[in-house]
Amino acid sequence: MSLDFGPAVALSCRECGARYDLGPSFACLECFGPLEVAYSFGSVSRADIEAGPANIWRYRSLLPVPVDVASKQNMNPGWTKLVKADNLGKALGIRDLHVKDDSGNPTHSFKDRVVAIAVEAARNFGFHTLSCSSTGNLAGAVTAAAARAGLDACVFIPADLEQAKIAMARVFGGKLVGIQGTYDEVNRFCSELIGDPLGDKWGFVNVNLRPYYAEGSKTLAYEIAEQLGWRLPDQIIIPVASGSQLTKIDKGFKELIALGLVEDTPYKIFGAQALGCSPVSTAFKAGHDVVQPVKPDTIAKSLAIGNPADGPYVLDIARRTGGAVEDVTDAEVVSAIKLLASTEGVFAETAGGVTVGVLKKLVDTGQLDPSLTTVVLNTGDGLKTLDAIADDATPTAVIRPSLDAFRAAV
Amino acid sequence: MSLDFGPAVALSCRECGARYDLGPSFACLECFGPLEVAYSFGSVSRADIEAGPANIWRYRSLLPVPVDVASKQNMNPGWTKLVKADNLGKALGIRDLHVKDDSGNPTHSFKDRVVAIAVEAARNFGFHTLSCSSTGNLAGAVTAAAARAGLDACVFIPADLEQAKIAMARVFGGKLVGIQGTYDEVNRFCSELIGDPLGDKWGFVNVNLRPYYAEGSKTLAYEIAEQLGWRLPDQIIIPVASGSQLTKIDKGFKELIALGLVEDTPYKIFGAQALGCSPVSTAFKAGHDVVQPVKPDTIAKSLAIGNPADGPYVLDIARRTGGAVEDVTDAEVVSAIKLLASTEGVFAETAGGVTVGVLKKLVDTGQLDPSLTTVVLNTGDGLKTLDAIADDATPTAVIRPSLDAFRAAV
Incomplete structure (x- = not known):
């Protein structure tokens, strides 16, 4: 697998500083601390950024994404007012x-920003299904981005969400699963699912892709x-x-x-x-x-x-x-x-x-x-x-x- | 009253070509045809436009608006994907x-485009209340733009509209009047109102400001x-x-x-x-x-x-x-x-x-x-x-x- 994460060079533990190769990992093997993306930035000028597109890809040289990210099928979020x-x-x-x-x-919602980065990670790691636990906005952002990127989606929400958020999470296609419980219970369920054969080949944007996603x-x-x-x-x-x-x-x-x-x-x-x-x-x-x-x-x-x-x-x-x-x-x-x-x-x-x-x-x-x-x-x-x-x-x-x-x- | 409509120089009748001074008029006195904005464009280059803001004001030299329009309080719509x-x-x-x-x-909705132009016309003509007949999207666009521009709003809709459109037309403040009838009846009512002392000092974006509004x-x-x-x-x-x-x-x-x-x-x-x-x-x-x-x-x-x-x-x-x-x-x-x-x-x-x-x-x-x-x-x-x-x-x-x-x- 040839990875292209642009200026990103490693994952590093926010607690103990241990470094890992870029991969679909999210917790430090030493101390269980959260992993985040580490970079080696080249020189970046205001002019370079200002010459970029009117979306988050103007900052591609500061994000874990390939240099040609703007030409791929994604939602191009950002540059909001x-x-x-x-x-x-x-x-x-x-x-x-x-x-x-x-x-x-x-x-x-701002979730389009984080999901756009997670989609690039999913492409890098060869995941064909995007997933997440969501309080609503994320589910819509994931299913929309998956539709446009040609990926499958299976997303999880508390069953008692606002009607508009449920509708928006469903209209883009993919599977929308309502969980009888709070968001924290949905989140715990997703952590279990990722350890099960049912879900271990999925890209959970806010679990195993979280280090990338969060950078958005x-x-x-x-x-x-x-x-x-x-x-x-x-x-x-x-x-x-x-x-x-x-x-x-x-x-x-x-x-x-x-x-x-x-x-x-x-x-x-x-x-x-x-x-x-x-x-x-x-x-x-x-x-x-x-x-x-x-x-x-x-x-x-x-x-x-x-x-x-x-x-x-x-x-x-x-x-x-x-x-x-x-x-x-x-x-x-x-x-x-x-x-x-x-x-x-x-x-x-x-x-x-x-x-x-x-x-x-x-x-x-x-x-x-x-x-x-x-x-x-x-x-x-x-x-x-x-x-x-x-x-x-x-x-x-x-x-x-x-x-x-x-x-x-x- | 000193008017500033940028490159716009007159209103002209779409049917018979009769010309009128720029004013809050919408129908030809000769033939009752609709009036539209006539311009005297200077030279406009791609580079000028590309150097403008990421909203409709990048085209201000092609619209009936003052040259400093981008610095005023408005909604800055446009430049959508x-x-x-x-x-x-x-x-x-x-x-x-x-x-x-x-x-x-x-x-x-696209209505933010047309309303933004109408707001500049209302400012030019000294109207303090913005109004419209609306199938829903326009009502929200008018009340939002009025709120931001510091104008009053009183808008008219068919009473049986979608709940989300009613909510959005109300949340920005101003008066929201539901009419028991179709949009065409709402529209006829507004035409009557504009001839009545109750409404004759109002800027109806799609009636007496329509020539400007439509340019959006x-x-x-x-x-x-x-x-x-x-x-x-x-x-x-x-x-x-x-x-x-x-x-x-x-x-x-x-x-x-x-x-x-x-x-x-x-x-x-x-x-x-x-x-x-x-x-x-x-x-x-x-x-x-x-x-x-x-x-x-x-x-x-x-x-x-x-x-x-x-x-x-x-x-x-x-x-x-x-x-x-x-x-x-x-x-x-x-x-x-x-x-x-x-x-x-x-x-x-x-x-x-x-x-x-x-x-x-x-x-x-x-x-x-x-x-x-x-x-x-x-x-x-x-x-x-x-x-x-x-x-x-x-x-x-x-x-x-x-x-x-x-x-x-x-």
């Missing part, structure tokens, strides 16, 4: 606020910096489910500094959780280094991971950068969705309500400096979580088509 | 097929040509609701030729309707020049305009270019949605099912040359018309989280 959010900033008292709106991706989140960091004019934000608010996205955005910022693509300016990273599934914010506030698993109960189902694999790393990063991990109630999530929509025309899914709600709370509690450049992430689409706003999702009036009826109504 | 659809092409027997996927716009559809033509490497497609399939989009794509192609931005190669334009609302395809097939209004009954609600204003122009263009206007049944619409999703990972709304369904029918009936470069439009998002695929929008299996249960299920 960084919305200058002056209206929302005014409402919250923040001077220079931006919303990174990942609802613009092909299946309308770095592109959020690259895009934000480039879209700010090649500089880092001072403060960024990121949703925390498994915690992987937050840790990879930090990794992305550090790479840009190391490569001389941005100035080495300080940044604070804030994690955002829903109170109904807030194991990481609970640990942060208590000053703990370990995260106690919880049983999720929140409308923010895409963040409903009760046992977040990267929770301890999130705590490290929030503390090291001078940020924090905060949480908001489901009612605050709904208010924040409406606030973002009515100020900026961005319709976020519940996870976006969590980040915007946490942003407001960070300002209100003095944890965030409103005079600094601040970016808040919306990682998904309001059309997938309509239940959250169902109480107000009706016309303000219903009338006959006559001026008299309209006059009476207004 | 032209997906090279080799899988779908193989399934249909077409050699070089592309899907222009406008679900990537901010509110996930030209950007689909510009993008397709640029994304094909500055050449025109040989064949293009466009949905027909009012018919405005199809006529403006033709206008856009002709402008590119006149400006020397593309070679003058022949192209065939095909219109696509759902059989349950097919007044234009009926007229085309009967060889008529006039379009008999119908009462719509189709799942493709975004195309359910029974009395299409630009129907006769669609007939002209289809005949002049050697194209056609075809229709498909609702069942064919659903099949086409699934075919597109399972081959290309693109989840279209029912209007996209109509165009892809018509594409298949055109090939099957020999009306389309499968050896030529062909573009098919998807103008909206499957998440807004979930009812169309509801019968299959469930997991393929629901099981306990155990290998035994999975073995039994597969």
Whole structure:
């Protein structure tokens, strides 16, 4: 098997630093720590990147993908809008606020980024079936990408997901299996399946392809910096489910500094959780280094991971950068969705309500400096979580088509 | 009032050629024909355009907007993906097929393009309230753009629309009025309202701002040509609701030729309707020049305009270019949605099912040359018309989280 992972040279253990050949592995044989991709970057210039396509492949020289990746059949996600959010900033008292709106991706969540990298790994390793455990967005991203790449798909979700996410995970074809249980149970089941002959030849994007997959989140960091004019934000608010996205955005910022693509300016990273599934914010506030698993109960189902694999790393990063991990109630999530929509025309899914709600709370509690450049992430689409706003999702009036009826109504 | 419409110099009547000053007018005082924007283009180069932003404002020198439009608060739609659809092409027997996927716009339909131009007209004319009659997508696009531009909104829809479209039209704020009637009745009501003191100071994007608004559809033509490497497609399939989009794509192609931005190669334009609302395809097939209004009954609600204003122009263009206007049944619409999703990972709304369904029918009936470069439009998002695929929008299996249960299920 001849592998082509571009600038990636090895897998290395995040805990003990042990190195391994690039392969479909995810845990260190020495210490069981998580493996991540190690690189040998050549020289990379802003001009090279700017000359690339309007999707994540403009950063192909910083990702574990072949140099010709842009010419293959994939979903070409990324290069989503960084919305200058002056209206929302005014409402919250923040001077220079931006919303990174990942609802613009092909299946309308940031998951298209990570899956695109996992597809290249699956091709490298010769896997013909793509799989995953998912809280919903990932299932749609995997089945869509598999359809386009000509791969089979078999994906696993909690059976009680939002209707729109189930529909979207099914329409692209492939097998969609509902599991009677929480996401954490779905995830455990997938770990068992990978050790069974039924699943041991499959590419589970967030299990045996996880080291590659997770790198896709770095592109959020690259895009934000480039879209700010090649500089880092001072403060960024990121949703925390498994915690992987937050840790990879930090990794992305550090790479840009190391490569001389941005100035080495300080940044604070804030994690955002829903109170109904807030194991990481609970640990942060208590000053703990370990995260106690919880049983999720929140409308923010895409963040409903009760046992977040990267929770301890999130705590490290929030503390090291001078940020924090905060949480908001489901009612605050709904208010924040409406606030973002009515100020900026961005319709976020519940996870976006969590980040915007946490942003407001960070300002209100003095944890965030409103005079600094601040970016808040919306990682998904309001059309997938309509239940959250169902109480107000009706016309303000219903009338006959006559001026008299309209006059009476207004 | 000092107006700034960039290269636009006048309104001119499409029927009799009478010219008028730029203003909030839409019908010729001489012959009641529709008014459209007339320009005096300077020299425009490919390089100028390519140096512009990744949205419709890269074509600002071809649109009725101020030169600094990109720095204003608007939704920055456009520059959506032209997906090279080799899988779908193989399934249909077409050699070089592309899907222009406008679900990537901010509110996930092509309507963001036209509304963005209308917002600039509203600013020019000093309107503080944006309004429209809508089959759904437009209402969401208008309320979102109004929120971001700091304008009020009051929009009108048939009361029986899809839930997702109602929710999206409401979440951005503004007034959402459901009318007990068809879209054509909503539209007539808006025409009355504009003559009443209640509405005569409003900017109705598709009534008194229609000449400007409609120009936004030209950007689909510009993008397709640029994304094909500055050449025109040989064949293009466009949905027909009012018919405005199809006529403006033709206008856009002709402008590119006149400006020397593309070679003058022949192209065939095909219109696509759902059989349950097919007044234009009926007229085309009967060889008529006039379009008999119908009462719509189709799942493709975004195309359910029974009395299409630009129907006769669609007939002209289809005949002049050697194209056609075809229709498909609702069942064919659903099949086409699934075919597109399972081959290309693109989840279209029912209007996209109509165009892809018509594409298949055109090939099957020999009306389309499968050896030529062909573009098919998807103008909206499957998440807004979930009812169309509801019968299959469930997991393929629901099981306990155990290998035994999975073995039994597969």
